[in-house]
Amino acid sequence: MSQPPxxxxxxxxxxxxxxxxxxxxxxxxxxxxxAGPYGxxxxxxxxxxxxxxxxxxxxxxxxxxxxGYPPQQQQQPGHGYPTQLPQPGGPRGGxxxxxxxxxxxxxxxxxxxxxxxxxxxxxxxxxxxxxxTANGGHSSAPPAPAPTLDQGDGKGDTDDxxxxxxxxxxxxxxxxxxxxxAKALWIRKSGVDLPEGGEDFYGPWFAGDTVVTAxxxxxxxxxxxxxxxxxxxxxxxxxxxAPTQPTADGKIVLGIxxxxxxxxxxxxxxxxxxxxxxxxxxxxxxxxxxWDGLSDLAMAIxxxxxxxxxxxxxxxxxxxxxxxLFGKLPGNCQPFGFASGPVAIAAASCQTAADDHKEHQxxxxxxxxxxxxxxYKVKKGxxxxxxxxxxxxxxxxxxxxxxxxxxxxxxxxYRTQLSGGPGEYAVACxxxxxxxxxNLDSCTGVAAGANTFYxxxxxxxxxTGDGNRVAAFDLSTGKHKWTVSSPAEQPLTPxxxxxxxxxxxLGAAKNKGGGIASVPAAGGKWGMVVRHPxxxxxxxRGFYEPNISYVDGRSFLTNSRISGSDDxxxxxRSMAVFGN
Numbered sequence: 323m324s325q326p327p328x329x330x331x332x333x334x335x336x337x338x339x340x341x342x343x344x345x346x347x348x349x350x351x352x353x354x355x356x357a358g359p360y361g362x363x364x365x366x367x368x369x370x371x372x373x374x375x376x377x378x379x380x381x382x383x384x385x386x387x388x389x390g391y392p393p394q395q396q397q398q399p400g401h402g403y404p405t406q407l408p409q410p411g412g413p414r415g416g417x418x419x420x421x422x423x424x425x426x427x428x429x430x431x432x433x434x435x436x437x438x439x440x441x442x443x444x445x446x447x448x449x450x451x452x453x454x455t456a457n458g459g460h461s462s463a464p465p466a467p468a469p470t471l472d473q474g475d476g477k478g479d480t481d482d483x484x485x486x487x488x489x490x491x492x493x494x495x496x497x498x499x500x501x502x503x504a505k506a507l508w509i510r511k512s513g514v515d516l517p518e519g520g521e522d523f524y525g526p527w528f529a530g531d532t533v534v535t536a537x538x539x540x541x542x543x544x545x546x547x548x549x550x551x552x553x554x555x556x557x558x559x560x561x562x563x564a565p566t567q568p569t570a571d572g573k574i575v576l577g578i579x580x581x582x583x584x585x586x587x588x589x590x591x592x593x594x595x596x597x598x599x600x601x602x603x604x605x606x607x608x609x610x611x612x613w614d615g616l617s618d619l620a621m622a623i624x625x626x627x628x629x630x631x632x633x634x635x636x637x638x639x640x641x642x643x644x645x646x647l648f649g650k651l652p653g654n655c656q657p658f659g660f661a662s663g664p665v666a667i668a669a670a671s672c673q674t675a676a677d678d679h680k681e682h683q684x685x686x687x688x689x690x691x692x693x694x695x696x697x698y699k700v701k702k703g704x705x706x707x708x709x710x711x712x713x714x715x716x717x718x719x720x721x722x723x724x725x726x727x728x729x730x731x732x733x734x735x736y737r738t739q740l741s742g743g744p745g746e747y748a749v750a751c752x753x754x755x756x757x758x759x760x761n762l763d764s765c766t767g768v769a770a771g772a773n774t775f776y777x778x779x780x781x782x783x784x785x786t787g788d789g790n791r792v793a794a795f796d797l798s799t800g801k802h803k804w805t806v807s808s809p810a811e812q813p814l815t816p817x818x819x820x821x822x823x824x825x826x827x828l829g830a831a832k833n834k835g836g837g838i839a840s841v842p843a844a845g846g847k848w849g850m851v852v853r854h855p856x857x858x859x860x861x862x863r864g865f866y867e868p869n870i871s872y873v874d875g876r877s878f879l880t881n882s883r884i885s886g887s888d889d890x891x892x893x894x895r896s897m898a899v900f901g902n
Contacts, residue, residue: 485893487511491861498857503835506858507876508549510897512884514538520885522756523896524564528873529572529596535880535897536561536576543599546876549899553599562588563619563759565628567662572596573641575628577619577759580606588619588758591630593641603644607637618753618760620659624666627689631659631762633671633679638692648692655683661709661763669706669717669762670697682706684717686734696734708751709762711770714797718749718765729775729797740775742802743793748780755867755882766869769816769824773797774843776816776824787811792826794845804845814839814848817870827870827877830854830862837900838872852877854900861898876901 486494488509495506516538525535533546539560543552563577575593579586589609593602607630617632627647629638636657638647650656657668658679666689671679682700687693700706700719704726708718715730715737727740752764767778779791787810794803808814811831818825823840826848830836835854841847854862854877862868867882879898884891 488895495855495857495861499855502853503855504837504852504877504900504902506855506861507547507899507901508544509861509895509899510544510549512537512891512894512896514540514884514892515888516884516891520883520891521560522562522758522883523881524561524576524759526869526871526878526880526897527568527574527596528871529568532572532597533873533878533897534574534594534596536564537884537896541576541594541599543596544897546874546878546899549897555594555599555601557592557601558604559586559590563621563630565621565623565662566761566764567623568596569623569626569641573602575621575623575639575641577621577630578604591628591639591644593644605639605644617658618758620761621759622660622662622666622761622763624660624663624689627666629657629660629666629668629689631657631668633658634673636660636668638689647690651692651694655681657685657687659709659760659762660687660689661712662761663712663763665713667709667712667715669709671705680705684715684728684730684734698730698734698736700728706762708749708765710749710765710768711775712763714770714772714775716768716770716775716797727775729800738798738800740795740800743777743795744779744782744791744802744805746779746782747777747793748790749777750867757883766867767815769818770797771819771824771843774803774819774824778813778815781813784808784810790814792816792824792841794824794843806841806845806848809834812836815870817872819843825851825872827872830859832863833859835859836862838877852900852902858898858900861895864895865898 488511492506492509499505514537521538523535523537525533527534528546531546532543532552534541534543536542536557539557541555541557541561543554544550545552557576557578559579559582561576562579565574568574572595573593574596575591577588578590578592579588580590581587587609590604590606592604594600595602609632611634614632614634617634620631622629622631623641626641627638628641629636634656635650636659637649639645640647654674655670655672657670660666660668666687668685668687670683670685672681672683673679674681681702682705684698684700684706686695688695703721704719704724705721706717707720710716710718710727713732715732717728717730719726719728729737729739731737747767749765749767751766752760755764769776773796775795775797777793777795779793781788781790784807789808789810790813791805791807792814793805795801796803806814808828809831812834813829815827815829816824817827817838822843824843826839826841828836828839828850833856835856835858837850837854838852839848840851841849852872852875862879865879865881866884869878869880869882871878871880877900879900881894881896884894884896886894
């Protein structure tokens with residue numbers, strides 16, 4: 323199976339000290355912490371990173387869990403952080419580009435390959451002139467060819483060639499269902515003949531009783547209850563980016579390419595009503611300068627604002643009507659990505675004399691006006707890699723060989739930094755799971771509640787077999803609180819918090835179904851909320867880097883990317899839904 327070229331998630335434990343800038347935001351008084359990875363060499367100095375080569379099921383991407391990465395060089399004894407390891411996820415402001423590199427625009431002076439990093443560029447004027455334009459100068463796109471969307475009869479009787487269709491598969495699973503196991507409510511297959519190499523799969527997004535996904539030239543809405551096809555929208559060109567969340571009233575804005583040609587450019591936006599399936603406004607925006615032209619897009623929705631972040635700037639549009647709200651902001655520091663949600667938390671990079679955008683900030687920005695409400699200056703040498711949570715504010719920071727997790731107060735002052743726990747943490751984000759698009763709020767393996775942060779580990783030997791752990795951290799002190807372990811060969815992945823509990827996805831193993839589990843925020847024994855049928859274990863394990871959603875008592879599994887030979891990609895399951 324063709325897979326996106328991923329940069330690796332954080333390696334091992336918290337591998338290096340991160341201290342706030344001297345005198346900028348003094349940390350609040352806190353109990354003394356044990357010797358750990360933020361102030362000096364910590365307990366993880368001799369451990370490999372979370373994606374180190376391990377025998378067992380977690381190195382098989384086709385089993386649908388995010389541990390299928392190449393082995394990494396292990397740490398050297400006596401050091402508090404890994405050496406010669408790629409950056410976790412590749413910080414957005416630092417120069418990792420994965421777009422069509424032939425589309426270099428504006429004042430390119432030099433290209434240099436730096437060891438352990440991506441392509442870094444020295445550029446001239448990026449041509450930014452304030453607000454974006456509605457026409458970025460690229461050619462208009464001809465109508466795209468209609469995808470196949472073959473689902474048999476729409477719900478899945480046996481296809482003409484004798485292959486098992488989704489409806490038949492669900493019936494077989496339910497016929498073999500054991501006591502206490504949920505039903506396979508409905509299953510969908512790709513049904514699309516994709517280009518060579520496959521396509522990213524976006525969503526799901528929920529609007530009332532409709533669940534929506536996007537892939538290639540198509541956005542599709544299904545009944546969340548039974549999978550009935552509600553609507554299908556053919557896009558004019560290929561989808562190339564999308565926010566993780568829609569608006570409260572069920573609107574999404576997708577990044578789409580400017581043409582249907584092989585050298586198409588991701589610089590168009592298309593609004594879609596998730597309830598009706600109707601296309602709204604479409605707009606093209608300018609991407610000027612080499613930093614901008616080669617950056618992946620980090621999209622987010624905050625209220626009625628959609629932002630499109632790149633290394634050198636962010637452009638903001640009103641979702642309801644496409645009106646330009648703001649573009650390049652005053653000064654040399656520009657946001658390069660937001661996290662979706664009610665509060666607009668952004669990561670910004672500053673263009674210095676070196677023109678490397680390495681100086682980073684965390685900001686709260688008014689999503690309507692672009693006014694910066696507060697700024698936290700990240701310590702020099704560190705970069706914002708991901709926004710694990712916007713409320714509470716939890717930030718992943720990296721250096722080429724180091725990693726730290728920073729916690730801020732709601733007013734942007736330093737709160738604490740995480741330390742301790744079992745180590746060997748595993749987080750997978752857009753940059754690891756997709757070829758295009760690199761949202762800052764897209765990570766799996768982490769979740770945050772009001773006072774607690776949760777993070778999964780990679781596969782470890784639990785004596786009963788390979789499994790993993792989920793660790794909880796106090797957001798006031800940064801200290802490790804408790805850890806729970808998964809069953810053998812069935813990893814646990816934090817999803818979100820609800821009702822004072824952490825919801826987790828339990829992965830499937832051979833002849834063992836997965837499901838949704840929960841554990842109290844205070845710790846203790848975890849239990850099952852929805853147990854997927856054992857008969858569905860092969861189905862579950864076939865999802866590549868799955869997105870897991872638990873909504874209204876139903877669990878939804880979708881792919882991050884679909885690829886394969888023509889027959890394989892058409893038959894590959896794109897969504898499976900379980901419930902009681």
